[in-house]
Amino acid sequence: MNLTKLLAGTALALGLATAAAAQDKTKVGFIFVGPVGDGGWTYEHNEGRLAVEEHFGDKVETVYQESVPEGADAERAMTQMALGGADLIFTTSFGYMDPTINVAAKFPDVKFEHATGFKRADNVSTYSARFYEGRAVQGHIAGKMTKTNKIGYIGSFPIPEVIRGINSAYIHAKKVNPDVEFSIVWAYTWFDPAKEADAAKALIEQGADVILQHTDSTAPQAAAQEAGNVITFGQASDMAEYAPMPRVSSIIDNWAPYYIDRVQAVMDGTWESTDTWDGIGPGMVEIGEITDAVPAELKAEAEALRDSIGAGEYHPFTGPINKQDGTAWLAEGEVADDGTLAGMNFYVEGLTGDIPQ
Template sequence: MKRRTILSGAVAALALSTGLAMADGHEKLKVGFVYVGPVGDGGWTYEHDKGRQAVEAEFGDKVETVFQESVPEGADAERVMTQMALSGAGLIFTTSFGYMDPTINVAKKFPDVKFEHATGYKRADNVSTYSARFYEGRAIQGHIAGKMTQTNKIGYIASFPIPEVIRGINSAYIHAKKANPNVEFNIVWAYTWFDPAKEADAATALIEQGADVILQHTDSTAPQAAAEKAGNVITFGQASDMAEYGPKPRVSSIIDNWAPYYIARVKAVMDGTWESSDTWDGIAPGMVEIGEISDAVPEDVKAEALALKDAIAAGEYHAFTGPLKKQDGSDWLAEGEVSDDGTLAGMDFYVEGLTGDIPN
């Protein structure tokens, strides 16, 4: 980084071309992907890599894709992004919240490279942001969880205390509570996106405390395996279908479908129409999908869950609709009032009824 002369020369070279020359004289666009977990995690990174593969299938020899998996959030990420840019990538997708500042830092040094950062909020002329409204899927999971729990205790494995995760906890709780007023949530913060051992331990601890439903905002299938071992515990696939654990313990899932977005953004770079933007799509556009609800779910509960999904997709219902209070009892949303996106994007509070504090 301190070798300014070398880096400046590399940036100048990239200003002339951010693609690879093809035999017919056109440029092959090199597209990079930076992953926080391994491509075989069965969850978050697995789905992002499916999106990368969809780009290759869509554009064939017009693109070259490269990826780096299991990149820690922080200085390591900045080094990986820099190397991708220096190697000729014209578009780089950085797929974890903790890559936000590294993405902005590297983008400043490579103004002719386009960057796309997942789940963050900082943009620049050559940096876009994108995310999915996972909380819509959490509402459906919460409804099924509230209806199916026999112990009235639901365990939630949380990763990091960022707005995305807090939104998911709140949405799941609100809809579980609507389905079953007696339900209680127990939240364990794992402080990891992907660590099968930690995730399994968290799931086991929650089950030992009486939870017969496990929700997760971590990326491995370890909680599914722990629930399967315990027996009589249900789970939901996170980020991908995790259907190998169906029909029970996995009774449904939230699936992140990144492929259409990745294809559209690659095409925009090729067409010269790419502009910095913010995308936050949910069930209606198909960025969030609900995995098949298994036969382990009673038919009436399945019908209710699908009706909720349809209402969200049609814009007839919003997952955060009042009356709702904050955890401290203060008013948040009045009867029929819907939360604005700004509040959701920066959510740093629990709703009324949840116990415990959000870690700093």
């Protein structure tokens, strides 16, 4: 055999080995609604992606697309990812629900995981976190720390996930402070720092000295810091750069264990369509450090509430609770069922204003 043939054969063997190694890798895609640097929701999902890379090393390849609008753009991005050889695709926003179902139907061999939705298929799982458990802890702190009795809440979209959080925070603020009032501003965006800042400033001008948010940027934290004497809570991520004031604690979404588990299931061939809704107990929802800006006694109360929810001893939606119009919803000691919570489209008694349709 001459040297040319030997080299050609070696090159071919190396090429085939490289191709085989690439095929052996599990390709995992992520579709993000905001930028990975948003400091909130998308940041934490991307931390989960990075945890997958760290855990599996060269057994996986991850790809992602950030700032994908909900709707037709999302469908195009998912289709491109599936055509690019993804074995598993995580679609990480509520508004991706129908696009996920549509694209999954065209790619039956690709597994899809949709965050915060409720539509499933043989190759589509759903997953979410019980953020309302964290809202209960925030509400307790907020109700005790407000001096004006006015709490502002920046909502993204009027979907069940956000409505649950508002109700949970309000119930627990009201429990410790019967005089508390909530003002809700709808931003109609997950991530728009300018809009979020404007919403926070408007609420502060109306007398709110606590701002809660279900939007993804740190702009409300910055607005509160500028105003002074206003407290906030990190949303989805710790937002600890604003601690110890205004950010006195946070809800942290910890997706990494779930992402690692689902990638492993694809590798093992055991992946099945499931619905996962975990909270403080399993560790999908974490309460960020409660700072020393919170009085020690209140901090202990908040931690006890967190622990009792995590242990399953207390459910944030435990009766008696009425709906906004005064009709009975939960009797004394009765606990809300997951079906009602998953589709929640009403405020509880005491909240003012209408939920936008």
